Amino acid sequence: MNIVEILISGTTQGAVYCVIAMGLSLVYGTSRILNFAHGALYTLGGYIAWYLMYGGPGLSFGLAFLATLPILFGVGVVLEAGLIRPLRRHPNWQINAIMVTLGLAFVIENGLQLLFGPKTKTIPAFIEGGISIAGTTVSLYKIALVFMSILLVVLLELFLARTRAGKSIQAVSQDLQGAAQVGINVNRVFGLALGLSVVLTGAAGILLAPIFQISPIGGWSPFLKAFVIVVFGGLGSTRGAMLAAFILAFLEAVVVATVGPGWSMPAWLIVLMVVLMIRPKGLLGVWEN
Amino acid sequence: MLEVDRINVSYGDFHVLHEVSLRVGKGEMVAVLGANGHGKSTLLKALCGLLPIQTGVARFEGDDITKLASKDLVRRGLVYVAEDRRLFRDMSVLDNLMLGAFNTRAWSERADTLRQVFALYPRLEERQHQLCRRLSGGEAQMVALGRGLMSKPHLLVIDEPSLGLAPNLTAQMMETINQLNREGMTILLVEQNAALLTGHIDRTYVIEEGVVTQGDLSALGEIQ
Numbered sequence: 047m048n049i050v051e052i053l054i055s056g057t058t059q060g061a062v063y064c065v066i067a068m069g070l071s072l073v074y075g076t077s078r079i080l081n082f083a084h085g086a087l088y089t090l091g092g093y094i095a096w097y098l099m100y101g102g103p104g105l106s107f108g109l110a111f112l113a114t115l116p117i118l119f120g121v122g123v124v125l126e127a128g129l130i131r132p133l134r135r136h137p138n139w140q141i142n143a144i145m146v147t148l149g150l151a152f153v154i155e156n157g158l159q160l161l162f163g164p165k166t167k168t169i170p171a172f173i174e175g176g177i178s179i180a181g182t183t184v185s186l187y188k189i190a191l192v193f194m195s196i197l198l199v200v201l202l203e204l205f206l207a208r209t210r211a212g213k214s215i216q217a218v219s220q221d222l223q224g225a226a227q228v229g230i231n232v233n234r235v236f237g238l239a240l241g242l243s244v245v246l247t248g249a250a251g252i253l254l255a256p257i258f259q260i261s262p263i264g265g266w267s268p269f270l271k272a273f274v275i276v277v278f279g280g281l282g283s284t285r286g287a288m289l290a291a292f293i294l295a296f297l298e299a300v301v302v303a304t305v306g307p308g309w310s311m312p313a314w315l316i317v318l319m320v321v322l323m324i325r326p327k328g329l330l331g332v333w334e335n
Numbered sequence: 336m337l338e339v340d341r342i343n344v345s346y347g348d349f350h351v352l353h354e355v356s357l358r359v360g361k362g363e364m365v366a367v368l369g370a371n372g373h374g375k376s377t378l379l380k381a382l383c384g385l386l387p388i389q390t391g392v393a394r395f396e397g398d399d400i401t402k403l404a405s406k407d408l409v410r411r412g413l414v415y416v417a418e419d420r421r422l423f424r425d426m427s428v429l430d431n432l433m434l435g436a437f438n439t440r441a442w443s444e445r446a447d448t449l450r451q452v453f454a455l456y457p458r459l460e461e462r463q464h465q466l467c468r469r470l471s472g473g474e475a476q477m478v479a480l481g482r483g484l485m486s487k488p489h490l491l492v493i494d495e496p497s498l499g500l501a502p503n504l505t506a507q508m509m510e511t512i513n514q515l516n517r518e519g520m521t522i523l524l525v526e527q528n529a530a531l532l533t534g535h536i537d538r539t540y541v542i543e544e545g546v547v548t549q550g551d552l553s554a555l556g557e558i559q
Contacts (some may be wrong), residue, residue: 227415
């Protein structure tokens with residue numbers, strides 16, 4: 047096995063997993079929703095960008111990417127207000143929210159299939175070619191992907207740590223009643239968190255489209271991976287998700303290089319089970335229960 | 336300033352408060368006494384918009400606030416300091432205080448208010464960059480009260496400030512609350528132990544199994 051290949055693959059995958067998993071974790075930490083539509087919303091991002099490029103407006107990759115982000119944010123805000131908020135009034139609403147988001151995932155997937163057909167769509171990479179690192183060829187697009195993913199993660203962290211709105215998200219995730227006491231509009235924070243989460247997962251869907259292509263059911267694999275990462279990192283902890291994303295990405299790279307690609311998910315789940323047996327709240331879990 | 340007229344509040348199916356009425360005038364210090372589990376916290380949470388009021392009317396500065404949510408009440412100056420403090424544990428003391436000024440009315444004056452809070456509690460200025468999870472019980476209670484003051488309250492509602500504090504710290508906390516009241520702050524205070532209430536108190540209510548009666552502090556002191 048080639049160490050350089052493993053390092054490159056681990057870094058690339060880790061950066062992208064980070065973006066998807068932090069979105070999932072942000073919503074869980076803030077509004078206690080396990081969003082089963084996270085993967086479908088990842089796919090939705092790819093389709094919206096594809097439509098803006100080839101379906102009509104004919105935008106460039108960069109413009110389509112930038113134009114898709116506010117649309118995704120709006121989707122998140124509307125879903126929170128229209129679909130999740132009414133559930134909150136009832137006991138056991140968290141289980142209902144899982145069912146409702148699972149249903150939403152199927153609605154989005156089938157809607158996309160109805161609109162765009164079952165065939166996969168492609169978005170070409172905006173840079174071609176590759177460079178050689180220690181004898182291994184790496185495509186320039188993968189390098190750009192790493193930088194853009196890290197940029198998204200850094201922007202999210204800065205937003206959470208430095209802005210008034212970001213601090214209100216942190217406040218809600220650390221103490222919901224305390225947040226209400228100081229006058230934070232918690233419903234608005236729930237909407238903001240889901241909006242940001244959909245932006246993150248949808249952005250990942252666009253950025254990965256040149257590598258994996260876009261298909262209506264293509265979101266389940268990234269969702270499953272994000273789910274394992276978030277549980278491994280500790281539910282609700284965005285830092286934990288970040289750490290877990292890279293650990294599991296490097297594990298995946300090693301398993302793919304030594305045993306074979308089919309073994310990466312079993313390896314993840316074995317590691318997850320071991321971690322949860324030793325530390326049930328995950329690496330950096332914040333919830334005691 | 337605050338007039339509560341025969342309110343009823345339930346926790347799920349459990350009817351906790353029955354026809355509760357009370358009144359707090361501007362500049363007053365009013366205490367509600369009662370044993371644990373008799374509805375003290377429920378009463379304060381309902382008044383501060385954290386629990387719904389089923390029937391009855393609550394008025395604040397002349398307006399009906401019965402149906403308002405906490406975010407609207409904080410903006411009007413009705414501010415709640417919880418018994419279990421409810422700090423943001425993974426944020427610094429400074430961040431916690433600044434979030435106290437989250438409402439638009441207090442936000443523009445936050446620098447001034449922060450100076451006042453630090454003047455009241457120099458200890459918090461020293462520890463402003465400390466995470467709240469690392470504070471002692473006494474310091475955490477200072478942050479809780481300081482965060483309440485950062486909201487620029489017209490009426491400060493304080494739930495059992497003595498909870499979990501050593502007797503000397505409780506006495507200090509009570510002295511601070513008295514000082515705030517002398518400086519003109521209207522205060523509604525809930526306490527389990529009547530003996531802890533010191534200084535000038537305008538009126539006392541007693542809550543027993545969700546029913547409130549007006550009581551006499553000196554008589555209560557003897558009962559305890």
